[in-house]
Amino acid sequence: MNPALQGYLAAVEEVLHEASALHEAAGELLSVAELVDANTELALAINDGSVPVASRRAVLDDLLEGKVRPEVKSLIHQAVSVIPASELESSFHWLYSQMNTAAERGPNVDGESDDEVLLGRLGSRNRVSGYAAAVFETVTSAELEEIEDQLFRFARTVENSKPLRGALGDRELPVSLRQQVIADLFGDQVLPATKRLAAYAVRGGRARDIVATLDALVQDAARARGWRVARVQAATEVDASQQEGLAEALGRLTGGPVELQVTIDHELLGGVVVQVGDLLIDGSARHRLNELKEHLLMSEAAYQIPEGRETADG
Numbered sequence: 001m002n003p004a005l006q007g008y009l010a011a012v013e014e015v016l017h018e019a020s021a022l023h024e025a026a027g028e029l030l031s032v033a034e035l036v037d038a039n040t041e042l043a044l045a046i047n048d049g050s051v052p053v054a055s056r057r058a059v060l061d062d063l064l065e066g067k068v069r070p071e072v073k074s075l076i077h078q079a080v081s082v083i084p085a086s087e088l089e090s091s092f093h094w095l096y097s098q099m100n101t102a103a104e105r106g107p108n109v110d111g112e113s114d115d116e117v118l119l120g121r122l123g124s125r126n127r128v129s130g131y132a133a134a135v136f137e138t139v140t141s142a143e144l145e146e147i148e149d150q151l152f153r154f155a156r157t158v159e160n161s162k163p164l165r166g167a168l169g170d171r172e173l174p175v176s177l178r179q180q181v182i183a184d185l186f187g188d189q190v191l192p193a194t195k196r197l198a199a200y201a202v203r204g205g206r207a208r209d210i211v212a213t214l215d216a217l218v219q220d221a222a223r224a225r226g227w228r229v230a231r232v233q234a235a236t237e238v239d240a241s242q243q244e245g246l247a248e249a250l251g252r253l254t255g256g257p258v259e260l261q262v263t264i265d266h267e268l269l270g271g272v273v274v275q276v277g278d279l280l281i282d283g284s285a286r287h288r289l290n291e292l293k294e295h296l297l298m299s300e301a302a303y304q305i306p307e308g309r310e311t312a313d314g
Helices: 003-018 022-038 040-047 053-064 070-082 085-105 114-118 121-136 141-160 162-168 175-186 192-204 207-228 240-254 285-302
Strands: 229-234 259-264 272-276 279-282
Touching (some): 003 022, 003 085, 003 121, 022 040, 022 070, 022 085, 040 053, 040 085, 070 085, 121 192, 121 207, 141 175, 141 192, 141 207, 162 175, 162 207, 192 207, 229 240, 240 272
């Protein structure tokens, strides 16, 4: 199964275990899988790879709203985001199977599964990034910035300490012992989310790749921070209710809550321009006018008579 989804699931299982809700979540995942199996139109809609991911997520988000736990909805959302459309239905059954196993034995918080042993360097990093994606959804933008800084400083500490690097990179040491080393080093000096991420870097990543895995987490945090901030340029003032509606719509599009940074640009003439990370949405009147102008110019060029060619009347 996709490593990023493996990591995301691991983080969600930890949260559900704390809430004693693993059995409930497993049952809801089974219901979702069976619903998709039984509904041909729904299955076709979410399995169509030509349909944008955001649109397929929206179909399931609307269907599951208020019917399953938020964690289950997030798992389904993530599966649509990272799993090829042709494998999506089977991924729902896989999620149920894994969650049901976790409900029976508890989440695997300090050991290594067969999947974790077999994954290569890139797969391991993708799994850790998947775990981080779930953790980042539970923190604020300000906390994300702090997590990024704390992980960066910890990575430099590990990099510059041969004994520490050796201990965390020793596959012969049980995962639980390596995680305890991290817990002892951190104490109460960092955010709980930072502790979770560093502990999972030891469990889900490759032991001898620990510094690179931590650095990858720093990049993930920076990227997530960029996606959590929506830079909005508006032609006129955007009132509180409009901002709330825009933030809600962008949250559905990006898969998590966003923070708006609104500036006024009268040259837009009307509408808004929104940038969230690499995503740019230009709904300004100026943009529409430019598109209309370009369309008219292309139409005019299409109807011009090539030079030297006479008309039928000539």
